[in-house]
Structures are given as C-alpha cells and as structure tokens.
Amino acid sequence: MVITEKEKAEMLSQLAATNVSHCIQCGRCSANCPVAWKMDVLPHRMVYALLNGEADTLLEANSPWKCLSCFACAQRCPKGVSPAAIMEAVRLTAIRSQGGNKLNPNELENYNDKLPQQALVAAFRKYNK
C-alpha cells in the first residue's frame, strides 16, 4: 500500500495533536530553541510544513533528532501551539516504522496449520500501517 503525503501529514497531525492553524509564524519558537542553530528546518518552519501538509519535509528534517524536548518553544508560543509535539510525532513515526513484519503472508503455506492465531497477530506490525 502506498501512503500519500497527505495521509502521512494527517497521521502526523493526529500524533502531534497540536493546533497548527493557530500559528501566526512569529518565529518565537525558533528564537527560543536552544538547538535551533543545529536544525535544518527551524521549529516555526516545522509548524508551517505540517499546516501545509508537507509531510516529507517533516520526515526528512534533521530537526526532530536535534530537538531536546525542552518544550521552550511550546511554553513561549503566544498561540499555544507546540512545535515540540510535532518533533515528537515525527520521532514516533520513525520509530514505529522500524522493523518489518516477522512473517511474510505469501510464505504462510510453509507453516503447518497448528500455528496459533495469536502468533499471526503478533508477527505482523500493526503500528506502521
């Protein structure tokens, strides 16, 4: 299954659960971020990218991996937006898509029918769908 960029962005929005439409692009988050100078996409740009559904920009940025989760950005945002939550959403997505299924459905015929159903459920990665 191919996930479109739009769907990825929707998933990131759900995970981040912060209201990016409130952002006025003032840049206070970036100005407060202690590691902004190491980031390729500054916190306010991460917010803007999510607002515009540019999931690939978010997923390819190095910023979430520089972020210290200090929450300075969220605490000082005048609009109650949390760039930190977007950083976390990207990290979660990356972690969840690590590792594939433990079974290949096409090879199931090689197993005998005693294979417990529960093992099947456990062997497929649910959370990267």
Place this chain on the structure above:
Amino acid sequence: MQKIGVFVCWCGSNIAGTVDVAAVVEAVKKIPDVAYAVDYKYMCSEEGQKLIKDAVVEYGLDRLVVCSCSPRMHEATFRKCAESIGINPYMVEIANIREQCSWVLKDVAVATEKAIQLAKAAIAKVRFNDPLHPGQSQVVKRALVIGGGIAGIQTALDIADAGYKVDILEKEPTIGGKMAQIDKTFPTLDCSACILTPKMVDAACHENITIHTYSELEAVSGYVGNFDVTIRKKARSVKAEICSGCGICTEKCPARKTPSEFDEGLRNRGAIYIPFAQAIPKVPVIDREACLKFKTGKCGVCSIVCPNKAIDYTQEDELITEKYGAIVLATGFELIDLDKYGELGYGRSKNVITSMQLERLTNAAGPTEGHLVCPATGKEPKSVVIVSCVGSRDTTERGKTYCSKVCCMYNAKHAMYIREKYPNVDVTVFYIDVRTPGKGFDEFQRRAVEEYGVHYVRGQVGKVLSDKDGNLTVFASDLNSGKHLMLNPDLVVLACAVKPAKDARKLASMLTASIDTNDFYVEAHPKLRPVESPTAGIFLSGMCQGPKDIPETVSQAGAAAAKVIGLLAKDKLMTNPCTAKCNEKICSGCLTCTKVCPYGAISGVEKEVITLNGTREKRVVAVVNEALCQGCGACTVACPSASMDLQGFTNKQILAEVDALC
C-alpha cells in the same frame, strides 16, 4: 371582541428564505380574534408601514403583532407606526422570527413551524396588553467625565463649549493622562506636551468646567438624565486655595525613595510632589505612605519651607455630591505587567525597558533631560533592539488576545527618535507583521526604514540574557532569511500590550455599564452606536473602549460629547412605562421586593388602602418609584403574594405566551 392584526415580514430573503411566510399567515388566520393577517417583503419600509396603517383603518384593528426581526431592531418603528394611526404604541407585540428562527434554522418545515409557534405566543400575549403611557423626567444639565486624559479633556471641552457644565474626575494629582508622558507623537512627530498642555489649560480656565483631581468615584445612583454621584476628593495635605505652586516643598522633602510614576520609575520623587512641571492643578500632594511625618511623626520640613503656609497634615478626604444628566467614561489604559515574560529580561536587567520608559528617556523634560542612556550604565547605547507585540496577540494565559494597535506606529517613532538624534546608534525592530493602517501611517513607518536606516527584521525575540557584567544577548529569528540570530544590544525596548485601567471593572459595576472579557467597556452597537454604553446616559471616550491612538481618541471624544450634548439639550426624557406596579389590595407589606431591587426603586409607605374585602385600612405597602424602576422584574418574582407585576410583561401575559407554546 378584540381585533388583532398580524403582519408577517419576509425581510427580503432573510426570513422568507427559510420560513414559508404564506403558511404562517394561513396558520394565524385560524386563531380566534385575528381579524387580519398578511405578509410583505419589507414591513419596516414606508410601503410596509402604510400597509399596516391601511389595515388598521379597513379592519378596525385594535392590537397588532408584527412577525419580523428582533424587537431591538424595529419595535420602536412599529410602535411609532401604530401611534400615528391612533393605537397606543404598547398594543404592539413583536414575534422575532429572524434572529430566533430563520437565522438559526436551516430546515424550512422546522423553521416555519417555529415561526407559527412564536406568532401564536405573541398573539396570546397581545390579548392582555393594556395601553401604557410613558412618564417624563427632567434632565440635569450637567455632565461628568471620569478620567482626565486626552479623551476626557477633549470630551469635556466640547461639551463645555456647547454651553453645558462639565466636571472632570481624575484619580491622579493632575489631568493629562498618558499623553503627558509621551515625548513626540506620530505621525507628525510634534511635541506631545506642546499640543496637550494648551488643552489642559483651556479645560482649567473654562468657565463651564470644574476639575476634581486626586479624586475617586465613591457612589452612583439614579438613571439617565438624573444621576446622583458622590465623589471622594482625597486629602492632598496641601491647601489648594493658598498654594502658589512654587514647588519649594517638593525640592526640600527628604523622603525621596518612591519611584516617580510619571517618569516610569526612572527617577525617584519626594513624598510631596507635583508629577510634572505643567501639571494642572499645579498643587503638590503628599503621598502619606511615603511621608516621614505621617509614618514617624518626625519631619515637617515642607510646612516649614512653604512660604504660604499651605501644608495641612490634618486635611481629610472630602465627599462631595452632585447631580448629572450624563456620565462619560474616559478612564484610558495601562501597560500590562511583564512578570509572566521573564525570558525577556525585564526586571532582571535595567537595560531592558518598556516603550513608555523610552518616551521618558528621550523627553527633554524627562529624568535625563532627553539624553538617551542605558539606565544601568548611564552610558549612551551603541545599538538598540525593539521588540513588538510583547503580550499582545497572545492567546495563552500570559498575554492579551488583541493587537494593541498603537505599538507598530510608536516603534517606528522610537526608532526614528533614536536615529535622528544619534545617527551612529544601530536600531533593529523585530516584528510579526507591521500594522500601520491610517492616514500617513504606512508612509511614516517606511520612512524609518528608507530614510533613517532602521533594520526591520520579520521574526521574534525569544529570550534576552544578561551576563554578570550586565551585557545583553538577544536570541531571535529572522524568518525571511531563515537565520537564527544572536545580537548584543545595549538597550532592549519592549513594546508591551495595553490593557484597560485597573478600576474599569469596578466602575462598570458601579455604573451598570458592560465590559468585555478584557475589561474594555462595551459599546451599545459596535458599528452603529460606538460611543454609547448599553446603559442609557453612559458614554465612552478613548482607550477605555479599546486600543486606539490619539487621532482616533480625539475623534471618539468629540463623538461622545455630541451624544452628551444631544441628551442635555432635551428638557425632558420620556420614561419607559414598562415599570413594576404594586397591587396594594393584596400587598402584605413584607417588603421582600425592596431587598431585591438593584435600583432602590421600591420603598415601604404607610397609607390607607382598600383591602380585598372592600374595607379601608391603614398599613405599609410597597410603592414603586417609576422614575427609578428599570423594569428588570426581580421584584415580581420575589414577591410572595404576587402583588408586584411588571407593566407590559405582566404575569398573565407571560403565562399566556407560555401556554400558547405548550
């Protein structure tokens, strides 16, 4: 038999788009006593009103129901229309089928059904309507203006010039407000004091104006045209009649630890002080909390040095009472506290200042005689950073949700002040967006960039750090270049949000004037009645109604004055006849009603009444003062014997409406 006429308005497509008006007409025609019903495109138009009048004549109608917009909109129109054809205006009922029906519903069947229900209720009520006759009340030809800033001064001058008496009530020792503190004013950069002080003098000299400074509103009662006001004139501890304003006392006072309010804490003042040289009145006041004589009993220097023997330590607050026809609120604004913005360094470094402090630092009459220096070092700065929107446009609990409106313009002004006098000082303004609508305003801001070389950076300052030597580091972002900036200015100026005066909420409740969630006074209609409060006789002028600059404040002040003059020019006001009335036959004299009436309109009076048995008896009954009663209805529900009724909204009328709905 009653003859009720029902008139259903389409309001163009506002009502007719959602309500089947013809079906409403058909439905109400079936109701007994409805002698005539019709629908029309615009009932409020001249044609529509003619249709009503013709129907009254043709069908001999004696009471009318108009199904239309909110009664706030056109009840008065239709009452006048009825009156012109000889029907008492209070025999008209409005069924609001627009705001309460067509505008809030989408489904035609549902909306039509609701419109019919509302019409039925109004018809049920109108059966019990009685002709009512408004009384008259006198108008006291004197106005009170609360707040003596530019708004209050201008309103008072305009009212006084029209020939009416006006009193200005100012809590500070002088009139003038914030404009007196400002150095120069945008967009023309003329000296603020030079244009304000002549107005202050005009107000002081005007034969129709009385100024009460260092005074507070103590109590208010009454109603439009007839307010009874008590003013507390706080003890100045100086006899104003004999003080010559020489100021010797203020120089010799040894208690000099109090930060000057007028100079925004940039210098200290004595316990006895005159806020600034052009203060009106130019009479000092003793701050009793700071005065050694009041605190320890020792000192008395001022009374020794005063050549006129004007100092009076025994002076007491004085209460004065006065009657007014109208009251204008002009209590202005303050800047927000910056405690919640610790990261910006205010309070931690003296070189982080507010914009108002900068005004004092550049003002020739200020603590540094207009010499711009960093407060911590006393040295001229080499570079200055100005931060916009501090606490404005902030929806978190730290700030204010609104745009303070004046800061973008004064930031440009401040940048130009500095570059004009000190061309070598670098000035950077951080902004989210530059908001400069207004005549000549955008041109003014562009001059800062184009002629004065001020750096405008789109982005915000995140934090301001101060090292142990007091050097500042500003962390900011430049959104246009995508760069993260670190600057080392000598002075940081915070353009912080404005908020209404501290007492705005208290005054609003004393005057029953409405305020919004930010404590700005609310206007009666945001577009059509912008200088009137919803409470009759209370008017609004200046920043107390919302952020605005001096040109806007002055226009609004004039508009408020025009409204006051319009009111004071009337000899009599019609009073609302929908007041409470006591049925003395059944009133037991318990006087519960007097306890719930917020306007003090009811009193217990001993009089001879005819009882239910027809006998005469002398006892206490509740009597309503119709001039004071505002028709709120509290007494009618509190009365245990149901003897209180609200004319125009009697228990019988309300129950008839409810029954028609159920």
